[in-house]
Amino acid sequence: MSEPLLTVEELCVCLGEERHVAVEDLSLELRAEERVALLGPSGCGKTTTLRAIAGFEPVRGGRISFEGRVQSDAGGVRVPAHRRGMGYVFQEFALFPHLSVEENVGFGLRKQSRADATKRIAEMLRLTGLEGLEARRPFELSGGQQQRVALARALAPSPRLLLLDEPFSSLDPNLRGTTRRHTERVLTSVGATALLVTHDRDEAMSFADRLIVMRAGRAEQAGTPEELYAAPRSAFVAEFLGAANFVEGEATGQSARTALGEVPLRVPASGTVSLCLRPESLELVVEGGAPARVVEREYHGASCIYGVEGEGFQVAVLAVGDAPFRKGDA
Structure with missing residues (x-):
């Protein structure tokens, strides 16, 4: 070099x-x-x-x-x-x-x-x-x-x-x-x-x-x-470089249990942790996810940002392309 x-x-x-x-x-x-x-x-x-x-x-x-x-x-x-x-x-x-x-x-x-x-x-x-x-x-x-x-x-x-x-x-x-x-x-x-x-x-x-x-x-x-x-x-640093969701969880090795479900970790950890989840890493699904409700919706043409609330969490979710969910959907 x-x-x-x-x-x-x-x-x-x-x-x-x-x-x-x-x-x-x-x-x-x-x-x-x-x-x-x-x-x-x-x-x-x-x-x-x-x-x-x-x-x-x-x-x-x-x-x-x-x-x-x-x-x-x-x-x-x-x-x-x-x-x-x-x-x-x-x-x-x-x-x-x-x-x-x-x-x-x-x-x-x-x-x-x-x-x-x-x-x-x-x-x-x-x-x-x-x-x-x-x-x-x-x-x-x-x-x-x-x-x-x-x-x-x-x-x-x-x-x-x-x-x-x-x-x-x-x-x-x-x-x-x-x-x-x-x-x-x-x-x-x-x-x-x-x-x-x-x-x-x-x-x-x-x-x-x-x-x-x-x-x-x-x-x-x-x-x-x-x-x-x-x-x-x-x-x-996380917030300065882009939108970020911070979710508390209990880590046991390679994953952490959170209100959103089990989340894989980049590095092994144990005990209480704070996870940074980018909006684009989350997805809204009709079945199989953590129960939640859409409380905000920002449509930007090629993408849509949803504000989502559930038991023990409030997160932003970025959807690219189709944006079928509306405010109030659960």
């Missing part, structure tokens, strides 16, 4: 005059051409982590290394942001309002020859679908176009690492998915390594090879989207 491009070791970052601990004991690795997402609620420290990696925030503890060289540590090392070789896409894009699209994209190429810069700008405009908009100012662009300008500007200097801070959150919901998929295609085409900050689980799970779920400044769990969704280590 290749050496990590980025290594963060036991990072601690404090903010404000009162030195509030925003990030504590956080470690992560990122390899070339990998996409990782920092996922968590507002205020959990994910943007602060990104800013520390970029060089915008000093670290109180730990170490940040990039391409084998220390960029920040508690001993006073702090390589300036503009010398780290990283690209950064801000949440509000941070485009220069007085510059054209072409000038914004070329802002980081000022040390290159005019010919080389012009060629690179044209390449980035083509890659991000901005051809024909070269002379426009940011206020003349849609939100999606502004995001693409910010992406093109960050990629123009060919950074080894791209840092993305909630880059889709300010876009209209109908535009967000389209812009995200376009961004993914662009990053894949240039072989970019990316670290994304987001509070949107669907965005994180579709974008990233690996997720790091954060809570109160710490990493709660890390792994592939599939690993975290299927085997969350806490109720917090």
Whole structure:
């Protein structure tokens, strides 16, 4: 396995005059051409982590290394942001309002020859679908176009690492998915390594090879989207990654007895346990299941979510395709 491009070791970052601990004991690795997402609620420290990696925030503890060289540590090392070789896409894009699209994209190429810069700008405009908009100012662009300008500007200097801070959150919901998929295609085409900050689980799970779920400044769990969704280590991670039913049961080895019936376990256990059952893992049946009544019904076209109650349980059930049951059915 290749050496990590980025290594963060036991990072601690404090903010404000009162030195509030925003990030504590956080470690992560990122390899070339990998996409990782920092996922968590507002205020959990994910943007602060990104800013520390970029060089915008000093670290109180730990170490940040990039391409084998220390960029920040508690001993006073702090390589300036503009010398780290990283690209950064801000949440509000941070485009220069007085510059054209072409000038914004070329802002980081000022040390290159005019010919080389012009060629690179044209390449980035083509890659991000901005051809024909070269002379426009940011206020003349849609939100999606502004995001693409910010992406093109960050990629123009060919950074080894791209840092993305909630880059889709300010876009209209109908535009967000389209812009995200376009961004993914662009990053894949240039072989970019990316670290994304987001509070949107669907965005994180579709974008990233690996997720790091954060809570109160710490990493709660890390792994592939599939690993975290299927085997969350806490109720917090389970609920943050999707709808979850929590059912109490008595475990005896490979299964647990619950109000829903016997449930197989991933790992052997004994005694009282709390089980996380995803709505899609449950099924409504006319006969053979635990007696229950439909108390809620949300129809979404291709799927339907039922709220179901029975003796000792209240769960959500996801049905794909046919949705024959109605509220009140038992």
